[in-house]
Amino acid sequence: MTTSIKQLPDIEQVLSGNGACGGCPATMGLRVVGKALGSNAIMLLTPSCAVASMGMTPKLGYNWPCINICFASAGSSASGITHAVEIMQEKGRLQGELPTVFTWTGDGGTYDIGFQALSAAAERNDNIIHFCYNNEAYSNTGVQRSGATPRGCFTTTTPTGKRQPKKNLALLMLEHNIPYVATANVAYPGDLYDKVVKAKNTPGTKYIEILAPCYLGWQFDMSETVQMSRAAVRCGAWLLWEAENGKINFNNPSARIISGKKAAEPVDEYLMNQGRFNRLLKGPDATQRIAEIQGDIDREIAFMRERAKITV
Amino acid sequence: MKAVTKAYRPISWPMKGAGGDTGTWRTHRPVVDIQKCTKCQICWIYCPEAVIDREESIVDYRYCKGCGVCAAECPTGAISMVKEE
Ligand SMILES: Cc1ncc(C[n+]2csc(CCOP(=O)(O)OP(=O)(O)O)c2C)c(N)n1
Ligand code: SF4
Ligand code: SF4
Ligand code: SF4
Numbered sequence: 284m285t286t287s288i289k290q291l292p293d294i295e296q297v298l299s300g301n302g303a304c305g306g307c308p309a310t311m312g313l314r315v316v317g318k319a320l321g322s323n324a325i326m327l328l329t330p331s332c333a334v335a336s337m338g339m340t341p342k343l344g345y346n347w348p349c350i351n352i353c354f355a356s357a358g359s360s361a362s363g364i365t366h367a368v369e370i371m372q373e374k375g376r377l378q379g380e381l382p383t384v385f386t387w388t389g390d391g392g393t394y395d396i397g398f399q400a401l402s403a404a405a406e407r408n409d410n411i412i413h414f415c416y417n418n419e420a421y422s423n424t425g426v427q428r429s430g431a432t433p434r435g436c437f438t439t440t441t442p443t444g445k446r447q448p449k450k451n452l453a454l455l456m457l458e459h460n461i462p463y464v465a466t467a468n469v470a471y472p473g474d475l476y477d478k479v480v481k482a483k484n485t486p487g488t489k490y491i492e493i494l495a496p497c498y499l500g501w502q503f504d505m506s507e508t509v510q511m512s513r514a515a516v517r518c519g520a521w522l523l524w525e526a527e528n529g530k531i532n533f534n535n536p537s538a539r540i541i542s543g544k545k546a547a548e549p550v551d552e553y554l555m556n557q558g559r560f561n562r563l564l565k566g567p568d569a570t571q572r573i574a575e576i577q578g579d580i581d582r583e584i585a586f587m588r589e590r591a592k593i594t595v
Numbered sequence: 596m597k598a599v600t601k602a603y604r605p606i607s608w609p610m611k612g613a614g615g616d617t618g619t620w621r622t623h624r625p626v627v628d629i630q631k632c633t634k635c636q637i638c639w640i641y642c643p644e645a646v647i648d649r650e651e652s653i654v655d656y657r658y659c660k661g662c663g664v665c666a667a668e669c670p671t672g673a674i675s676m677v678k679e680e
């Protein structure tokens with residue numbers, strides 16, 4: 284059973300009055316992550332909105348020891364810290380439970396610029412949790428395309444809509460044979476909480492990716508952050524799943540879509556509610572380009588359904 | 596553990612209001628009609644700012660950014676967004 288909202292702990296690791304935009308999906312997700320991790324953790328951040336949201340020195344908007352590192356190195360820096368705390372414990376310089384070492388990184392810092400170091404950390408199976416809050420663009424620098432930006436989407440570097448589909452990074456991380464991989468979404472806080480608790484209690488490299496619809500980059504009203512997150516799941520543009528020791532399980536509502544109990548909603552309405560697809564929808568080849576986006580979603584659903592059957 | 600010497604001192608400390616009094620960013624304020632509120636805690640969990648009291652559904656206006664997520668998600672329509680004067 285998924286943990287209900289009323290069962291979630293009181294602890295707040297994201298402090299009020301931080302520097303994030305109103306309605307920010309990243310702080311929304313991080314609050315739930317904080318409830319699962321508790322205060323005994325060390326946070327690493329690469330350049331992103333999450334860093335800008337920390338606020339102004341000498342104040343800090345997150346209630347953890349935070350280390351801002353360079354863009355390419357989330358995986359390697361977290362590895363270094365996790366080894367350091369293990370050795371400090373061995374030498375008796377650190378008593379009690381080891382802190383959870385985690386990275387809180389955007390899609391730019393995960394899919395693109397940080398991928399090499401993350402891949403290396405996963406291959407070594409170092410004891411870290413890598414979180415990717417995925418707002419499908421480089422939001423902090425004014426919305427440029429990333430490897431997570433879906434096809435057809437407008438960004439400042441794809442002025443006519445991106446021509447390539449996004450990559451499935453959670454699946455790529457799974458293929459590193461790490462013990463835990465999960466996808467989550469800010470509209471489903473209980474599901475996210477449970478996944479973070481599992482990751483916290485599993486040794487080795489864990490990867491959790493959280494879809495984070497950003498009103499600024501996606502161009503919708505900031506009050507609709509949760510609605511947009513939910514819509515992404517209902518049309519199958521985002522699938523909720525987790526894999527413990529390589530075995531994939533889908534979580535509802537995605538599980539119903541994968542099993543065929545409930546058809547995914549057509550993608551049209553999801554696209555229409557976001558300004559980032561506006562130009563595409565108004566273009567002369569709109570029908571064809573919507574069909575391409577629908578094709579990407581259908582392929583991903585079909586592929587993940589088959590991939591989950593492989594349990595060797 | 597060794598005492599924290601000057602070289603190890605962090606440059607920032609966890610504190611509310613790291614982005615200033617963010618309540619000044621608001622154009623609309625969420626007003627809760629306690630009569631309609633069922634204390635379901637949905638607004639509490641989705642508020643990105645952690646400014647809604649879990650038990651009493653009271654908003655801390657010093658930091659509430661007025662995003663309206665709480666009003667959009669409240670299942671009973673107990674929260675309305677009222678224009679700031
Ligand atoms: C090596 C390097 N390249 C570029 C930048 C500029 N930069 C700062 S934040 C950012 C965007 C990060 O995007 P993402 O990781 O997706 O996080 P988001 O801003 O979307 O939260 C960029 C490009 C930088 N700080 N360092
Ligand atoms: S631009 Fe988007 S992700 Fe960045 S702080 Fe604003 S709402 Fe959050
Ligand atoms: S979401 Fe609405 S009903 Fe639920 S606690 Fe908040 S104000 Fe009350
Ligand atoms: S308007 Fe936004 S910041 Fe203010 S209480 Fe509602 S959800 Fe929280």
Ligand SMILES: [Mg+2]
Nearest residue numbers: 389390420422
């Ligand atoms: Mg991003």
